[in-house]
Amino acid sequence: MRRIPIELPPGYTIRFAKREDISDIMLFFKMHWKDSHILANDRAFFEYEFCRGDEVCMVLLFNDKNGIEGTLGYIPYGGELRDIFTVMWKVLDNGQMFAGVGLFYYLIDHGRCRHIYTSGLNENTRNIYKYLGFCTGDLQHFYMLNETCEKRIAEIRDEAEINRDYRESGVPVSLRKVEDREAFLADYCPDKREDKIYKTPEYMVRRYFENPKYQYQVYQLWKEGAKTASFLIAREQKQDDSRVLRLIDFVGDEELLRLIGTPLRQLMRDAGYEYTDLYVYGVADEILLQAGFSKKAKDSLNVIPNYFSPFCRKNVNIGIFWEKEMHPIVWKGDGDQDRPSA
Numbered sequence: 271m272r273r274i275p276i277e278l279p280p281g282y283t284i285r286f287a288k289r290e291d292i293s294d295i296m297l298f299f300k301m302h303w304k305d306s307h308i309l310a311n312d313r314a315f316f317e318y319e320f321c322r323g324d325e326v327c328m329v330l331l332f333n334d335k336n337g338i339e340g341t342l343g344y345i346p347y348g349g350e351l352r353d354i355f356t357v358m359w360k361v362l363d364n365g366q367m368f369a370g371v372g373l374f375y376y377l378i379d380h381g382r383c384r385h386i387y388t389s390g391l392n393e394n395t396r397n398i399y400k401y402l403g404f405c406t407g408d409l410q411h412f413y414m415l416n417e418t419c420e421k422r423i424a425e426i427r428d429e430a431e432i433n434r435d436y437r438e439s440g441v442p443v444s445l446r447k448v449e450d451r452e453a454f455l456a457d458y459c460p461d462k463r464e465d466k467i468y469k470t471p472e473y474m475v476r477r478y479f480e481n482p483k484y485q486y487q488v489y490q491l492w493k494e495g496a497k498t499a500s501f502l503i504a505r506e507q508k509q510d511d512s513r514v515l516r517l518i519d520f521v522g523d524e525e526l527l528r529l530i531g532t533p534l535r536q537l538m539r540d541a542g543y544e545y546t547d548l549y550v551y552g553v554a555d556e557i558l559l560q561a562g563f564s565k566k567a568k569d570s571l572n573v574i575p576n577y578f579s580p581f582c583r584k585n586v587n588i589g590i591f592w593e594k595e596m597h598p599i600v601w602k603g604d605g606d607q608d609r610p611s612a
Contacts, residue, residue, distance in 0.1 A: 276372040287326040342373040348470035355605035389605035391589040409588040412563035413547040422512035425573035436562030443529040445489040517548035519603035531562035552599035579610035
């Protein structure tokens, strides 16, 4: 990683947040991010997102006269030597043009992180990450329509984009719902490869079983009647008297995703879901196309909304960065891309 010399003027300091800073951080978000933002108004949710025991997962830029002038939050995926995603990166336009990079360096140097990523990067900062030596890209958006449902949420204007080549797989795979964390933990085997994101059992339980705002559906993949160590995490979303199923995360053998088209279609028919969609980087297009998903082009005429809290019927691009030599698989559930904003 390329280093830029950072020299803060007198009166400025960078440090990790403490619990006594939380009220001031929330006020900073209210004043300089968005007045209605959930992290500016809901302290319980703020603590769920950023507090791990005594650790408040945020780096702060302080001005002795004005207080907080910058934040860099992070979500740790484990304990020691953890992988982390950065979130809520905001520095005031106060002449300290490199202070945001200083927050970033501080987190890398003192945050006990093995590897660092982000999801939802600001397009204005993409070139900064590249200059610092990181790789950048975008999550790819795939969707699968339920042709028996009236379209109330999606807008389909380009039928040519729809994948019509799906054929049922001859290998029987089923999705079996996991009702509690104990059943999940009994079969969960996190990938510890150096070039992959390491999602500890503790992270997965907190993220998907203890979330105070969203209720997630966890499905274990069974192949030819035997359970695997692969899990699909989904979330039902309601809007306009319709429902969709959003695939948020997947852990396990990505090759099995080729075979989920049949059970997903049955799940959509049984529950009346208008469509199912997912955002992912690092899974080969061919795997998801074979499962029967359609890939949404960046300039697609078809609208598959991403924002529901609050709802906005438009396509959304989600940018990411990662360290060179890594081969990450990043899902929408990584970082803070699947949480309410208000």
